[in-house]
Amino acid sequence: MLDAALAQLVQHGYDSLSIDVVAERSGVHRTTVYRRWRDVGGLLADVLHEASVDAWRPPDTGSLEGDLTAVNQEVQAALTGDPVTVALIAASFRSTQAATALRAFWTDRYDRCTDIARRAVDRGEIPAGTDARRLLIAATAPLYHELVLLRSAADPRLPEQVARSVAIAASAGAFS
Amino acid sequence: MLDAALAQLVQHGYDSLSIDVVAERSGVHRTTVYRRWRDVGGLLADVLHEASVDAWRPPDTGSLEGDLTAVNQEVQAALTGDPVTVALIAASFRSTQAATALRAFWTDRYDRCTDIARRAVDRGEIPAGTDARRLLIAATAPLYHELVLLRSAADPRLPEQVARSVAIAASAGAFS
Numbered sequence: 043m044l045d046a047a048l049a050q051l052v053q054h055g056y057d058s059l060s061i062d063v064v065a066e067r068s069g070v071h072r073t074t075v076y077r078r079w080r081d082v083g084g085l086l087a088d089v090l091h092e093a094s095v096d097a098w099r100p101p102d103t104g105s106l107e108g109d110l111t112a113v114n115q116e117v118q119a120a121l122t123g124d125p126v127t128v129a130l131i132a133a134s135f136r137s138t139q140a141a142t143a144l145r146a147f148w149t150d151r152y153d154r155c156t157d158i159a160r161r162a163v164d165r166g167e168i169p170a171g172t173d174a175r176r177l178l179i180a181a182t183a184p185l186y187h188e189l190v191l192l193r194s195a196a197d198p199r200l201p202e203q204v205a206r207s208v209a210i211a212a213s214a215g216a217f218s
Numbered sequence: 219m220l221d222a223a224l225a226q227l228v229q230h231g232y233d234s235l236s237i238d239v240v241a242e243r244s245g246v247h248r249t250t251v252y253r254r255w256r257d258v259g260g261l262l263a264d265v266l267h268e269a270s271v272d273a274w275r276p277p278d279t280g281s282l283e284g285d286l287t288a289v290n291q292e293v294q295a296a297l298t299g300d301p302v303t304v305a306l307i308a309a310s311f312r313s314t315q316a317a318t319a320l321r322a323f324w325t326d327r328y329d330r331c332t333d334i335a336r337r338a339v340d341r342g343e344i345p346a347g348t349d350a351r352r353l354l355i356a357a358t359a360p361l362y363h364e365l366v367l368l369r370s371a372a373d374p375r376l377p378e379q380v381a382r383s384v385a386i387a388a389s390a391g392a393f394s
Contacts, residue, residue: 182363208387211390
């Protein structure tokens with residue numbers, strides 16, 4: 043049912059999404075769909091919750107710049123190759139439940155990424171007391187800004203450029 | 219008519235916006251509204267175009283960190299105090315014309331902000347050849363990310379924190 047909902051969202055947009063359509067696409071009785079989600083907001087929240095109960099761990103490349111580059115390559119791939127990500131961000135402007143779930147998804151990702159900052163501290167690359175969340179947001183926000191808000195074409199150099207500038211700032215103590 | 223359109227967008231959302239509603243709110247005949255805009259996308263594009271033909275110049279505080287802090291305070295004020303800004307960003311996910319106009323608005327702002335980088339180069343704060351657009355996006359993207367995508371509460375320290383980290387990165391040559 044989640045796959046059916048996502049396919050509908052990507053192909054026909056938020057306005058087309060309804061319990062009835064998901065029931066029809068997934069071949070499940072509408073009562074079953076309704077019992078599980080009540081409304082489209084609940085359905086989108088569940089999609090995001092499902093996406094976050096994975097085993098994802100941040101990449102471990104041996105350097106802060108390498109780790110941030112690898113994270114950014116994943117972000118760029120998701121924002122350019124996978125229409126689901128942008129469709130969910132767009133839906134977050136329509137549904138408070140989706141917005142809350144998206145925030146929870148990202149917060150969980152930032153929490154997992156504290157490993158990146160901890161390892162960089164252990165290696166002596168950045169000062170102890172570096173704020174991992176601020177570091178991660180600085181490292182990823184320019185990609186979202188370019189690809190989601192400015193709708194720029196993907197620049198294959200961008201993940202590494204942004205990672206390098208943030209690693210330099212972090213080593214100079216800019217996030218502590 | 220533009221004011222009527224914006225008021226409708228902010229109060230009742232994109233779905234409520236139509237040529238008829240704008241005609242009614244502004245007391246102008248619908249033919250006049252229709253002749254000017256054709257559709258809601260054209261209307262929103264015009265709103266953004268109007269917003270960009272102003273005399274805005276970037277703040278000149280005497281330091282790169284000061285200039286970026288002042289820009290970020292304006293961004294934070296717009297994203298938290300003025301519902302029009304977020305409503306236009308939300309509308310950009312509904313209308314290709316609005317998305318294109320938003321991109322043009324921001325691009326014009328980045329062009330004007332090249333003065334910030336040029337002055338910092340002249341003062342010897344950052345290396346010649348610094349990419350002003352990358353610098354500006356790094357300096358503002360975390361605010362949009364926190365306030366628009368993550369829907370975080372505004373943190374009054376954020377404009378300066380982000381400005382400082384980007385000024386440090388820029389002085390280390392991270393954007394050249």
